[in-house]
Amino acid sequence: MYQDGNALAGPLTEIFAVDMTSAESVCAGCGRAGAVASLRVYWHAGDAVVRCPGCEQVVFRLVRLENRLCLEVTGLRRLTFS
Amino acid sequence: MALITPGFRGRRRDGGVELPPGQYPTEDFPVLSAGPTPRVPVDRWEFAILTETGEKHTWSWPELLALPSQTPTVDIHCVTKWSKLRTNWQGVSLDLLMENVESAADYAVIHSYGGYTTNLPVEDLLDGQAWIAYRFDGDDLAPEHGGPARLLVPHLYFWKSAKWVRGIELTLADEPGFWETAGYHNYGDPWLEQRYRGD
Amino acid sequence: MKWRVATVVESRAETATARTLVLDVPDWPGHLGGQHVDLRLTADDGYSVQRSYSLASPDRVEIAVQRVDDGEVSPYLTDVFAVGDAIELRGPVGGWFVWRPAATEPVLLVAGGSGIVPLMAMIRARRAAGSKVPFRLIYSVRTPEEIFYADELRRPDPGVDVSYVFSRKAPEGARRPVKRIGLADVTTHGWPPDFQPSCFVCGPTGFVETVADLLVAVGHDPSRVKTERFG
Numbered sequence: 411m412y413q414d415g416n417a418l419a420g421p422l423t424e425i426f427a428v429d430m431t432s433a434e435s436v437c438a439g440c441g442r443a444g445a446v447a448s449l450r451v452y453w454h455a456g457d458a459v460v461r462c463p464g465c466e467q468v469v470f471r472l473v474r475l476e477n478r479l480c481l482e483v484t485g486l487r488r489l490t491f492s
Numbered sequence: 493m494a495l496i497t498p499g500f501r502g503r504r505r506d507g508g509v510e511l512p513p514g515q516y517p518t519e520d521f522p523v524l525s526a527g528p529t530p531r532v533p534v535d536r537w538e539f540a541i542l543t544e545t546g547e548k549h550t551w552s553w554p555e556l557l558a559l560p561s562q563t564p565t566v567d568i569h570c571v572t573k574w575s576k577l578r579t580n581w582q583g584v585s586l587d588l589l590m591e592n593v594e595s596a597a598d599y600a601v602i603h604s605y606g607g608y609t610t611n612l613p614v615e616d617l618l619d620g621q622a623w624i625a626y627r628f629d630g631d632d633l634a635p636e637h638g639g640p641a642r643l644l645v646p647h648l649y650f651w652k653s654a655k656w657v658r659g660i661e662l663t664l665a666d667e668p669g670f671w672e673t674a675g676y677h678n679y680g681d682p683w684l685e686q687r688y689r690g691d
Numbered sequence: 692m693k694w695r696v697a698t699v700v701e702s703r704a705e706t707a708t709a710r711t712l713v714l715d716v717p718d719w720p721g722h723l724g725g726q727h728v729d730l731r732l733t734a735d736d737g738y739s740v741q742r743s744y745s746l747a748s749p750d751r752v753e754i755a756v757q758r759v760d761d762g763e764v765s766p767y768l769t770d771v772f773a774v775g776d777a778i779e780l781r782g783p784v785g786g787w788f789v790w791r792p793a794a795t796e797p798v799l800l801v802a803g804g805s806g807i808v809p810l811m812a813m814i815r816a817r818r819a820a821g822s823k824v825p826f827r828l829i830y831s832v833r834t835p836e837e838i839f840y841a842d843e844l845r846r847p848d849p850g851v852d853v854s855y856v857f858s859r860k861a862p863e864g865a866r867r868p869v870k871r872i873g874l875a876d877v878t879t880h881g882w883p884p885d886f887q888p889s890c891f892v893c894g895p896t897g898f899v900e901t902v903a904d905l906l907v908a909v910g911h912d913p914s915r916v917k918t919e920r921f922g
Contacts, residue, residue, distance in 0.1 A: 411527075411896050413920050417743055418730035419784035429786035434769035447787035448918070452526055454651075455572035456741070457674070459526040466528060475675045475688040482674060494733040495696060495779050499771045502738045503763050520761075 413450040418458060421472060424479055429492060438487040439467035446489075498622055504576075507668035511569070515575040517622070522574055522635045530606040530656050534640050539624060540659035543595040548581055551589070553640065556624065559584045565647035566621060569682035581644055583625030585619040598663035601669060606655040610669035611678070612645065612652055614662065624657060647689070649680040673676060692912035694731060697752065697780040699739055702773060705755050705839050709805065710769045716753040716780060724749050724816035724893065725789035725809045725919075728772045728782030730765060740764060745809035745919075746783065747840075749816035753846070755839060757805040788891065788919045792820035796889045796915075800828045801902050803872075803894020807839045809919065814851055823850060831872045831898065854880040872898070877905045881903045882912035893919040 415431050422430040431447040442464035449469055452459040458472040462485070469485040503516050511517060534553040539674050542547045563582050569575045569625075600617055602610050616622065624646040626633050633639035638655025651671050672678050677686035686691055701713035726746055733739040742764050744754040747915045758769040772778070790798065791814040798817075800810040807830055817826060830853065832838055844853050856872045857865065867876075882888040890911055899920045906916050 411523075413896070414918055415786050416727070416785050416919050419727070419741060419786070420741070420781050421782055423781070429784070431784075432786035444914075445787050447785070448728070454524050454526060454671075461527060468527075471674050473674045473676075476691075478675075478677050480874075494731070494739060495694075495777060496735050496770075497778055498776065500732045500767050502732070502740060542867040574912050617867070688828075 412450040412452050412461075415445070415447040415460065418446070418460070418472065421458070421471040421479070425481055428486055430489075432491075434492070435469060435486055436490075437450070437462040437464060437469055437486040438485045439465065439469075440448050440465035511575050513616045513685050514593050515569055515573055515682065518574040518576055521576060521637065522570070522572070524570065524572060525636075525689075526608060527606055527653070529635050530604075532605045532640055532656060533634060537658075539641065539657065541589060542659060542661045543593060543596075544597045544662050544664050547594065549589075549593055556584060556604055556626070556641070560587060562623065562642070564567055566644070568646050568650050569681075571649040571651055571676065571687050572593060572681070575682075580629050581623065581625040582627035583623035583641070584645060585620065585621040586624070587620065589624065590618065593662070595662045597664055599663045599666045601661040601663060601667050602652075602654040602657060603659045603661060605658050608656070608670050609665055610652050610654050610656060611672055613649065613666075613679075616645060616648065617660070621645060636671075647681075648680050649677075651676065652680055692781050692784070694779040694781050696777050698729075698777050699772060699774050706795070708758045708769075708837075709755055709839065710758075711747065711753060711755045712768065712772070713752070714778075714780065716752050719752060720783070722746055722749070722783035723786075723789040723791060723860075724813035726783040726785045726812075727809065728752065728754065728780050729779070729784065730764075730768075731750050731766065731886075732898060733779070745812065747811050749812055749819050752780070755805060755808045761855040766877075788893075788917050790816060790889070790891070792816060793824055794822075794889065795824060797882050797886050798824060798826045799888045799890045800826065801872075801877070801881075801890070801892045801894075801904075802830045802908075803898035803902070804832060804837070805839065806894030806898070806919070806921070808892060808893075811840050811843075813891065814848070817851070818848060826851045827880060827882060828837045828853045828870070829856060829876060830854070831858060831876075831894070833857070833859040835860070836905065837864045852880070872902060872905075874905055874909070877902065884912070887912070887915065888915045891919075892916065894921070896920040 419431045450461045464479045473480045537553045567577045573579045623644045626641040642655045643657045697714040697716045700715045705711045747753045756768045759765045
């Protein structure tokens with residue numbers, strides 16, 4: 411079961427000063443463009459695996475490591491803020 | 493300094509001697525996954541062991557089921573802090589599957605249907621420590637718990653017990669898997685609380 | 692964003708198993724209908740968990756908590772947490788699943804169970820702003836007893852049409868058979884795709900999946916169908 415990217419709005423404020431979930435993301439796998447809020451979030455306790463609804467590839471991962479928060483963005487081609 | 497929420501305890505309990513540090517016992521079987529549940533029909537299912545020299549050993553579903561199986565009763569520990577005690581499984585020991593595999597590799601990468609990977613030393617797969625499990629509590633293993641078959645390595649945190657297992661790649665160098673590259677501990681011993689890299 | 696300390700100023704039963712909590716948060720910056728807050732609970736041994744809750748009202752920090760019997764947090768919030776208690780809160784967050792009072796398109800809201808909460812915030816925001824934009828709400832619940840904000844939704848609110856989908860038990864006299872939401876509900880009580888409405892769908896994952904697929908199948912532009920699934 412997954413949630414929408416909306417659910418990441420709070421945790422992402424620990425990294426970004428503006429709302430990241432409204433930004434448009436482009437998937438590095440299939441090129442689908444859409445709001446970060448429309449991506450699919452799979453939770454592993456407090457850690458999030460965020461996948462593209464188009465191709466199911468991992469777009470990014472947000473992992474809380476004790477006192478660090480790690481955002482890994484290997485599946486993300488572009489973020490556009492408006 | 494966090495504000496204490498008076499009267500809030502969460503699910504955590506004093507684990508007692510049976511539980512690794514930081515774990516709480518659960519009766520149910522939480523489902524955690526990093527992606528959609530792959531549906532693998534058993535007539536197309538295959539399990540493979542690939543050695544560092546490119547030699548490939550494969551088993552079809554009927555071939556796996558035809559092998560002598562074991563019924564381990566083990567405790568499992570998830571990095572998300574739940575433990576489930578005395579779980580009953582049925583599966584084939586990796587000792588048996590590795591019996592005719594010629595390899596000098598020290599490391600293994602477990603591959604799953606759906607793309608998940610995890611890594612561990614080969615020695616942790618042997619000596620009665622690991623199984624390819626296909627039944628849980630007397631029933632076929634449900635897809636959400638890794639069916640048709642998953643790796644079962646109960647002495648490590650449960651993310652090492654890859655669901656929907658499709659093969660084991662034996663490698664000379666250690667290659668971190670899905671959670672390990674994201675910063676989870678490379679080995680994952682629950683008794684040493686090896687949750688994250690650096691623990 | 693920093694964690695703030697919020698204090699409960701009001702707690703009331705919304706249904707037999709859900710509570711509305713109103714929190715006082717000093718220097719609250721205001722928010723839009725559809726935004727949510729994160730709550731952080733910390734036990735005395737340092738164990739800590741976070742949960743997200745949609746805001747139910749446009750002008751105050753009001754949430755609703757559906758009690759899940761074997762849940763870790765909701766039984767605490769519904770049964771123990773009381774007026775005067777403090778909790779850590781972060782928000783408002785989320786800028787996508789929101790309705791802005793300046794918007795001019797018609798709005799379709801589809802709620803499943805406690806998914807009504809952020810949609811109620813939009814209805815209340817419309818009223819507070821004096822917006823004339825027509826709203827339609829399709830609210831799916833298992834039984835009439837599980838309707839949140841029942842009295843408020845029953846009161847006439849010009850421009851807001853409310854219809855119910857009962858999936859397990861309907862009130863006496865209801866014409867619609869008891870069943871899950873389907874195509875007929877969406878076409879009868881929603882807007883034609885030609886009207887280019889903004890659609891907001893909130894509820895459990897399976898419900899949202901069904902409704903979003905139906906809306907796209909009848910011709911709504913996928914980019915106008917915004918969803919919020921809870922686990």
